[in-house]
Amino acid sequence: MFLDGEDIPADNDIRTAELYFVRFVARLGNEIAVVAFANACRLAAPGAFSAIARIMSVQMVNYYICPWQ
Numbered sequence: 001m002f003l004d005g006e007d008i009p010a011d012n013d014i015r016t017a018e019l020y021f022v023r024f025v026a027r028l029g030n031e032i033a034v035v036a037f038a039n040a041c042r043l044a045a046p047g048a049f050s051a052i053a054r055i056m057s058v059q060m061v062n063y064y065i066c067p068w069q
Helices: 011-028 031-041 048-060
Strands: none
Touching: 011 031, 011 048, 031 048
16 A cells, blocks of 8 residues: 555554554454444544544553543
């Protein structure tokens, strides 16, 4: 796949999304989860993928003080 332009995500964001997919999405074994993840990663608004990658990064950290975990 060839990406060109200013909407190319940062390498760090791509690695975060890949790790999140392996740790959480793929383990579900659910086709709908895979499609939803792919659709979320396709957001083209400036900064949207970076914001989603930051959320993924925070969710992968095991803080015991986080009420949602």
